Amino acid sequence: MRGLVALVTGAAGSLGKATVEKFLADGIKVVAFDKRVFTESSKFCKKDFQVFSYTESAAEFFRKQTVWTEKKTKEPQNAFSTLFDSFSNEQFTGSKKKIPKSDFYDEQQINRDKLFADEEPQTQKPELESLTTNNETYFVGQSADNCIEVNGDVLSTEDVVKALDSAKEMWGQLHIVVNCAAVGSSVLIYNQFADRSMGVEIFEDVINTNTKGTFNVIRLAAERMTGNDNIDSFGRGVIINTSSSFSDSKSGSAYSASCSGVDAMTLPIARDLASHAIRVVTVAPGLFESDLISTRPPQNVLRFLSQLNVFPKRLGKGEDYAHLVSAIVNNQMLNGLTVKLDAGLRFPF
Numbered sequence: 001m002r003g004l005v006a007l008v009t010g011a012a013g014s015l016g017k018a019t020v021e022k023f024l025a026d027g028i029k030v031v032a033f034d035k036r037v038f039t040e041s042s043k044f045c046k047k048d049f050q051v052f053s054y055t056e057s058a059a060e061f062f063r064k065q066t067v068w069t070e071k072k073t074k075e076p077q078n079a080f081s082t083l084f085d086s087f088s089n090e091q092f093t094g095s096k097k098k099i100p101k102s103d104f105y106d107e108q109q110i111n112r113d114k115l116f117a118d119e120e121p122q123t124q125k126p127e128l129e130s131l132t133t134n135n136e137t138y139f140v141g142q143s144a145d146n147c148i149e150v151n152g153d154v155l156s157t158e159d160v161v162k163a164l165d166s167a168k169e170m171w172g173q174l175h176i177v178v179n180c181a182a183v184g185s186s187v188l189i190y191n192q193f194a195d196r197s198m199g200v201e202i203f204e205d206v207i208n209t210n211t212k213g214t215f216n217v218i219r220l221a222a223e224r225m226t227g228n229d230n231i232d233s234f235g236r237g238v239i240i241n242t243s244s245s246f247s248d249s250k251s252g253s254a255y256s257a258s259c260s261g262v263d264a265m266t267l268p269i270a271r272d273l274a275s276h277a278i279r280v281v282t283v284a285p286g287l288f289e290s291d292l293i294s295t296r297p298p299q300n301v302l303r304f305l306s307q308l309n310v311f312p313k314r315l316g317k318g319e320d321y322a323h324l325v326s327a328i329v330n331n332q333m334l335n336g337l338t339v340k341l342d343a344g345l346r347f348p349f
Contacts, residue, residue, distance in 0.1 A: 001329060002027030004234075005171045007163060009154050009217055010180030012036040013291045015242065017139060018318025019178050019325050024141035026326065029171050031148045033163045034181065038138035038149050154181045154213030160220050173228050177221045178325055179214045179241045185254040203254040210258035214241050218269060218280070226276045233332055235277035240325055241266065245284040245342040259284070263338045270336035279335040281328050286342025288316035310344025 006023050010016040011032035023030050032038065139147060148166050152159025167174045185206045187198045218239055225237030243259035263282055270280040287305050306315050324341055328334050 001326075003029075004175040004329075005029045005031075005167050005173055006176035006178065007031045007033060007167060007174060007217075007221060008178045008180060009033045009213075010182060010242075011149075012038050012138070013180060014318040015285070015288065015290055015321045016178070016180035018322040019180065020142075020147070021140045022319070022322035022326055023176075024139060024146055028176070029146050029167075030139075031150055031163050031167045031170075031174075032139065033150045033152060033154075033160075035151060035153045037151065154179075154217050155208055157216065157220065160217055164220060164224055168224065174221060174224050175228060175231075175234070175237050176329055177217060177237070177239045179217055179239070181209065181213055181217075182242060182258075183209045186251045187254070188251050189253060198253075203257070206254040206258050207261070210255070211261035214262055215265065222273055222276070222278060225278050230277050234329075235279060235332065237276075237278040238329055239269075239273075239278065239280045240328055241280070241282040243282050243284045243338065245286045245340045246345060246347055249347050266338055267336040274335075279332070281334050281336070282338040283321065283324055283328075284338050284340045284342070285316055285321055286340070286345040288321065289318070308345055308347065309342070312343055314343075316341065316343070 006028050008016050008020050008023070008030060011020050011030075012034035013036075016032070016034065020030050020032050137143075138149070148170060150159075150163040150166055152163060154160060164174060183206055185202055187202055190197045218241075221239065222237070228236040230236050241262050243262040244255070247256040247259040263284070266280055266282045273280060286309070287302075302315060307313055321341060324339065328339070
């Protein structure tokens, strides 16, 4: 693998960052591409998880989702409703004290309010600051000779071409593309407590980034890979996409549609590029310690979710994803399929 050149989108996130660092450790040159800045303080951007509207705080959104009234049927309608129903009071609150069901859901709201107490309504994207400062590097093993940081949007042809051209100008070729750029969505089609339906703009935004953005990077990268030398036991290139193995859970219609699109186009694109010796594989992670999940539900919820795995009983880590990506790059027989990386996870709801 040493001497190959890779482009990693969504490189500021946990999966992308782990992949970049694995590549650097293996002697692969990397173009790290992300719309976010490459600093720890901006690793997670709440615009990346559209669980609330752009003009209200997360706390206010959840308040609308779970408000308890006598006029409505007493069925919680938030994204984790079935999950919370399955919790004992001790599991959720850490207390053995028995509390009425209505108080239990009040306790939910207290926990959510604490979680998002410091968030302010956001009506526009924050201005991007400079990249790394004080000569610090974002990736372990990063140097000026082995890694280039490029800010841009996967939906922008101009931005993607800029990243691809950076690889060619610096190292002459591009052999590997790993698509990690994604946004999430956990919104009900209709919320009876807020008395509103899910906005179509949320659906469009998730589909655009996760599916259209992935395709945009594939088509532009494949064009450049066709000019590579055909390396024995490797070919001319490999493209690795990211979907999800838990996208069919409640309130995940937009996210599910976007991931299904990525899964569905994997084999057709692999067939299109077979004559050019370019492979295409998709990885479908389960519950990982990623930007899209780790900062949203309370930690008790995440611990419970990890118990749904067959084995091991933990959330996946970026390193788990990066090791699989490395194995795909090295194994020429992996092509045209989606690999589940989920410890046997299957949601019961």
